[in-house]
Amino acid sequence: MKRGLMAAIGIAALMASVAACGSGGEGTSGADGYKGQTLTLWVMDGSTPKQWEKDVRAAFEKETGAKLKLEAQQWNGIQQKITTALSESDPPDVIEVGNTQTPAYAKTGGLADLSDLKKGLGADWTPSINKSAVYDGKQYAAPWFAVNRTVIYNKKVWADAGLKGTPNTRVGFFEALETIERKTDAEPLYLPGQNWYFFDGLLIGKGADLVKKEGGKWVSNLDDPKVGEAMKIYEKYASYSTAPKDKDEATPQQAEVFAKGKTGAFIGLGWEAATAVEANPEIKKDIGYFTIPGERAGQPEGVFLGGSNLAVAAGSEKRELAKEFLKIALSDKFEGALAEESGVIPNKESLQDRLQGNPAAVAAAPAVARGGLTPLIPEWAAVENPPNPVKSYMTAVLKGKPHAAAAKSVKGELDKRLSQKQ
Structure with a gap:
């Protein structure tokens, strides 16, 4: 969808225990474990407000020791571009995907299973917003934001x-x-x-x-x-x-x-x-x-709930580092900041109070629970x-x-x- 934004910063506490099972020769989690690595993030043009991007980058690099390479993509032709990227040996690590497009990417095997992330981070994700991130009973993406009429x-x-x-x-x-x-x-x-x-x-x-x-x-x-x-x-x-x-x-x-x-x-x-x-x-x-x-x-x-999910490429060699990024970007701190800065609906009902002052978003929010x-x-x-x-x-x-x-x-x-x- 064309009006988006990204969320970011927070939750270092969840990062201490995950990387021992990582792939591609990653070391232990934490700043020392990921130092020298670069995570590639694809987002759609217009999805990340400048302040949000700045704050998320700073938090990610501080908490992991890795660098964040953010590449903005154009909507024209994006489905084919993502499909091609997911089939290659060196895909972008984290990708913004349209919520209605997520099942097609999941079916091809191009997206990593994020069910473990859901348990730790997404227990209270709004069900109507999270629904598009689930395919064949598995969590293949994380809900990022939604918009509705x-x-x-x-x-x-x-x-x-x-x-x-x-x-x-x-x-x-x-x-x-x-x-x-x-x-x-x-x-x-x-x-x-x-x-x-x-x-x-x-x-x-x-x-x-x-x-x-x-x-x-x-x-x-x-x-x-x-x-x-x-x-x-x-x-x-x-x-x-x-x-x-x-x-x-x-x-x-x-x-x-x-x-x-x-x-x-x-x-x-x-x-x-x-x-x-x-x-x-x-x-x-x-x-x-x-x-x-x-x-x-x-x-x-x-x-109808338009919106975007964040997914991790199954072919990424930095899948555990990618999950660390998602924990930061999808934390309450940065989901709330995203909602406040851009007026999109956050992935938790508990964060909708951050929409105050934006009359269009305040009018949209009550319908989300009944959305689809x-x-x-x-x-x-x-x-x-x-x-x-x-x-x-x-x-x-x-x-x-x-x-x-x-x-x-x-x-x-x-x-x-x-x-x-x-």
């Missing part, structure tokens, strides 16, 4: 409609949108027909599965009535929008539409508010955020390549095709993609 709204439009406060139920949200439609000339909600990750959140809220096993193979489960129920909710939201039914939130950029000041709200990531402000600085004073409300008060809507992901199977990667058949299903429904017929119309393509070898 909120409602980003225009306070002036809401005030013009006579609305006070923000809704805490889905019905209350619909009522607010109806009020905006009735009392203002603003578009109540900007929601294009293919905002697929918002739809995935609705699926998660309904407990709907997009795939199922048949004859030992993964196939489409899009015709499940629960998927249809989630799509009906999406249709209701879309009824308050004049956005294109066959486009996603990037075509045009929904934040730039919102920036014009004639939209009551949109569903987006916190950083999209900055995009709106860049397009129209005057909009800044009118921007507010609230958690996407669910069916009942106190129960937020399901959300796309199907955590290696075969899913091919599904989201353009044109995403799930998006095609969404457009078909919004243009009047019944749920079952729309699901049937894309089943062949979805099954074909699920059968592709990764």
